Amino acid sequence: MSIAIKVSDVSKIYRIYDKPIDRLKQSLNKNKAYYKDFPALNKMSFEIYSGEAVGIVGRNGSGKSTLLQMIAGTLSPSSGKMEINGRIAALLELGSGFNPEFTGRENIYLNGAILGLTTEEMNERLDEILNFADIGDFIDQPVKTYSSGMYVRLAFAVSINVDPDILIVDEALAVGDGRFQLKCFEKIKALKKAGKTILVVSHDLQTIRQICDRVMLINQGEFIEMGNPNDVVNHYTKLLFSNQVLVEETTQVSIIEKQSKPQFARANTNDVVASKEYRYGNKQGIIEECVLLDSNDQQIDSLTTNDVAKVRIRVKALKNIPNPIYALTIKSVKGLEVYGTNSYFQNIEFKSLEKNDVVEIEFLQSMRLMPGDYFISLGFVELVDGDISPLDRRYDVLEMKILPKAGDRSFGIANLDSSIDIRYTSRIEENQT
Amino acid sequence: MIKKAIEYAKRNKNIVLQFIKRETASRYKGSYLGFLWSVLTPLLMLGVYTFVFSEIFQARWHSGSTNKLEFAVIIFAGLTTYNLFSEVVGRSPFLILGNTNYVKKVVFPLEVFPVIAIGSALVNAVINFVLIIIFTFIINHTLSWTVILLPIILLPLLLFTLGLSWILSALGVFLRDIGQVISIAIQALMLLSPILYSVDTIPANFRWVYYLNPITYFVGDVRDVVIWGQIPNLYLFVSELLVALIVAILGLFIFRKTKHGFADVM
Numbered sequence: 158m159s160i161a162i163k164v165s166d167v168s169k170i171y172r173i174y175d176k177p178i179d180r181l182k183q184s185l186n187k188n189k190a191y192y193k194d195f196p197a198l199n200k201m202s203f204e205i206y207s208g209e210a211v212g213i214v215g216r217n218g219s220g221k222s223t224l225l226q227m228i229a230g231t232l233s234p235s236s237g238k239m240e241i242n243g244r245i246a247a248l249l250e251l252g253s254g255f256n257p258e259f260t261g262r263e264n265i266y267l268n269g270a271i272l273g274l275t276t277e278e279m280n281e282r283l284d285e286i287l288n289f290a291d292i293g294d295f296i297d298q299p300v301k302t303y304s305s306g307m308y309v310r311l312a313f314a315v316s317i318n319v320d321p322d323i324l325i326v327d328e329a330l331a332v333g334d335g336r337f338q339l340k341c342f343e344k345i346k347a348l349k350k351a352g353k354t355i356l357v358v359s360h361d362l363q364t365i366r367q368i369c370d371r372v373m374l375i376n377q378g379e380f381i382e383m384g385n386p387n388d389v390v391n392h393y394t395k396l397l398f399s400n401q402v403l404v405e406e407t408t409q410v411s412i413i414e415k416q417s418k419p420q421f422a423r424a425n426t427n428d429v430v431a432s433k434e435y436r437y438g439n440k441q442g443i444i445e446e447c448v449l450l451d452s453n454d455q456q457i458d459s460l461t462t463n464d465v466a467k468v469r470i471r472v473k474a475l476k477n478i479p480n481p482i483y484a485l486t487i488k489s490v491k492g493l494e495v496y497g498t499n500s501y502f503q504n505i506e507f508k509s510l511e512k513n514d515v516v517e518i519e520f521l522q523s524m525r526l527m528p529g530d531y532f533i534s535l536g537f538v539e540l541v542d543g544d545i546s547p548l549d550r551r552y553d554v555l556e557m558k559i560l561p562k563a564g565d566r567s568f569g570i571a572n573l574d575s576s577i578d579i580r581y582t583s584r585i586e587e588n589q590t
Numbered sequence: 591m592i593k594k595a596i597e598y599a600k601r602n603k604n605i606v607l608q609f610i611k612r613e614t615a616s617r618y619k620g621s622y623l624g625f626l627w628s629v630l631t632p633l634l635m636l637g638v639y640t641f642v643f644s645e646i647f648q649a650r651w652h653s654g655s656t657n658k659l660e661f662a663v664i665i666f667a668g669l670t671t672y673n674l675f676s677e678v679v680g681r682s683p684f685l686i687l688g689n690t691n692y693v694k695k696v697v698f699p700l701e702v703f704p705v706i707a708i709g710s711a712l713v714n715a716v717i718n719f720v721l722i723i724i725f726t727f728i729i730n731h732t733l734s735w736t737v738i739l740l741p742i743i744l745l746p747l748l749l750f751t752l753g754l755s756w757i758l759s760a761l762g763v764f765l766r767d768i769g770q771v772i773s774i775a776i777q778a779l780m781l782l783s784p785i786l787y788s789v790d791t792i793p794a795n796f797r798w799v800y801y802l803n804p805i806t807y808f809v810g811d812v813r814d815v816v817i818w819g820q821i822p823n824l825y826l827f828v829s830e831l832l833v834a835l836i837v838a839i840l841g842l843f844i845f846r847k848t849k850h851g852f853a854d855v856m
Binding site for chain 1: 601602604605608612616691692693694695696697698764850853854855
C-alpha cells in the first residue's frame with residue numbers, strides 16, 4: 158500500500174505576544190523572548206495510506222484543525238516533516254476559498270484554478286458540479302447572497318468533483334441538510350472505492366464509525382492513538398467525560414459457562430474479531446456482573462429476532478451514591494447505536510445508595526432487531542451537580558447474535574415486522590363489470 | 591529560476607485575470623453612472639487642480655505659456671501616472687490582511703494579489719490615458735508617433751510599484767501601522783513630485799531632491815512620450831528599468847521569505 162500522507166515529528170508552536178509591538182521587538186532582538194509559547198501540536202507522527210478513510214477525533218482545542226491545516230498546506234509546521242502524495246482538496250471551513258463578491262459559477266472556476274485545474278478541465282466538470290450542488294439559478298448570483306446550506310453544497314460539489322487524490326473534510330458537513338449529507342457520504346464512499354484517501358474530522362461519532370477504516374485520537378496537541386474506529390471512539394468518549402483520574406481496563410470478559418465464545422465476523426471485512434470489552438470509570442461503584450438471559454432466565458448469547466430477552470446486571474456501591482443511573486446501550490457491529498436507554502431517561506425516581514449496597518437491575522425488552530451481531534454496553538453512573546460522572550462503564554461487554562426467522566430474508570436494523578398485503582386491482586375491476 | 595517564474599505565471603494567469611475582471615466590475619457596481627466614474631473622477635479633480643493652480647496661484651508650466659487646456663492635460667498626465675502608483679501602493683498594506691481566507695483556509699498563490707491590484711489600476715489608467723491622447727490631439731492638432739511607446743515607458747513604473755507592493759503587503763501583515771504611514775507618504779509624495787508643477791519651477795538648490803524621486807522620472811517619461819513627442823534619454827531609461835527590476839525582485843524575495851508567517855499572525 159502506498160503512503161498518501163506521512164507526518165514525522167511535526168510540531169506547531171504558536172508565539173503569543175502581549176502587544177503587537179513586542180513582535181517587532183522580537184524580530185530586532187533575537188536574544189530575548191518577548192513571547193510565550195503555545196504548543197498547539199507536539200511531535201505528531203503517523204502514516205495514512207492511499208485508499209484509506211481516516212477519521213480524526215478529539216476535544217475542541219485538541220489541535221485537529223491545526224493538523225488539518227498543515228496537511229492541507231495552509232499552515233507551516235514549526236518543526237518536523239510532512240510528506241503528501243497527491244492532490245489535496247480541503248473543505249476546511251464553510252466557504253473557504255470562496256470570494257463573496259464572485260458569483261457561484263465564477264467561484265467554481267476560481268476554486269478549480271486554485272486546485273490546479275485549467276479552464277478546459279473545469280469546463281468538463283462543470284455540469285457534474287452544478288448537478289451535485291443543486292443550486293439552480295443562484296449559481297450566477299454573488300456567493301455572499303447564499304445561505305449556509307448552499308455555500309456548503311457548492312463547496313463540497315467543487316472539492317469532490319475535481320478528482321482529488323486526498324479529500325479533507327473538517328466539520329463543514331454539519332451544516333448541510335439530511336439529504337445533502339447522504340449525497341456527500343455516498344460520494345465519499347465512491348471515492349473510497351476509487352482508491353482515494355479521505356480525512357474526516359467530525360464530532361458525529363456515528364458517521365466516523367461507519368465510514369472510517371481507522372480513527373486517530375488527538376488530545377491537547379498530542380497524538381494519543383490510531384486504530385480500530387470502535388475502540389478509538391470509545392477511548393475518546395472516555396476522554397470527553399473524564400475530569401478525574403480514571404482507571405482504564407481492557408478486559409476479556411468471561412461470561413458464565415457456555416460451550417463456545419461466539420466469534421463475530423465484521424460486516425465489511427473478512428477479519429474475525431473477538432469481543433473486547435472497553436471499561437472505565439472512577440470505580441466508586443462497580444458493575445459486578447452482567448448477563449443476557451432469555452424469558453426463562455437462561456443465559457444465552459443468541460436469540461431469534463423479536464424474542465424477549467433480559468439484560469441483568471448486579472452493581473455494588475462503594476460509597477454513598479445519591480443519584481445513581483443504570484444504563485443500557487445496544488450497538489451494531491459497525492458501531493451504530495441502535496438503542497440506548499437508562500433509568501434517568503425513563504424518569505425512574507432516584508433511590509440513593511449507601512456504601513456497600515448491592516442492587517440488581519433488569520432491562521426487559523423484545524429484541525426487535527434484524528439478524529446480525531450486536532454488542533451490549535452497560536453503564537453505572539451518577540448525576541452530580543447536573544453532570545454525569547461515570548462510576549463503571551462497560552462498553553461492548555456482552556455479545557448478542559440475533560438469528561433470522563426461518564425463510565425471512567428481510568434486512569436492516571429495526572425489525573418493523575411488516576406484513577405485506579397484495580391486492581389485485583384488475584381482478585376487482587373484472588368482478589365489477 | 592526564470593523558468594519556474596514563467597511556469598508559475600502561466601499557472602496562475604487565470605486566477606489573476608478573473609480577479610481583475612471581478613474587481614473592475616465591482617468597482618462601481620450598483621452606482622448609477624457605473625464605470626463612467628473612472629473617467630469623471632479624474633476629470634473633476636483635474637478641473638479643480640487646474641483652476642486652483644492656474645487662476646489662484648497664477649502658475650504656469652513654463653514661464654510665458656498661457657494655454658490653460660495644455661496646462662490641464664500636462665497635469666492630467668502626471669496625475670494619471672501617479673495614481674497608477676499611489677492606488678496600488680496605498681492598497682498594498684491591506685492586500686493580504688483583507689484576504690484572510692486565502693491565507694489560512696486554502697493553498698493560494700498569495701503573490702498574485704499585488705499583480706491583481708496593478709492590473710485593476712491599469713484598467714482604470716488606460717481609460718484615462720485614452721482621454722489624455724484625445725486631448726493632446728485636440729490641443730496640438732497632431733499626435734506624435736511616440737505615443738506607441740507608452741506601454742514600454744510604463745514598464746519601469748509598473749515593476750517598481752509591483753516590488754514596493756510586495757514589500758508593503760508582506761510588512762502590512764505584521765506591522766499594521768504601515769498602512770497609516772503609507773497613507774501619509776503617498777499624499778506627501780504627490781506634492782513632492784513634479785506633478786502639479788514642472789521641475790523647472792523648483793529652486794535650483796532643492797532640485798536634487800526631485801532627482802532622487804523615482805516618480806519624477808516616471809512622470810517625465812510619460813509626458814515626453816505622449817504630450818511633447820520626445821523619446822526619453824535611452825541611458826536614463828535603461829537605468830530606470832534596472833532599478834525598477836531590482837526593486838521588483840527584492841520585493842518578491844521579501845514576500846516569499848515572510849509569507850510562511852502570515853497564517854500565524856492573521
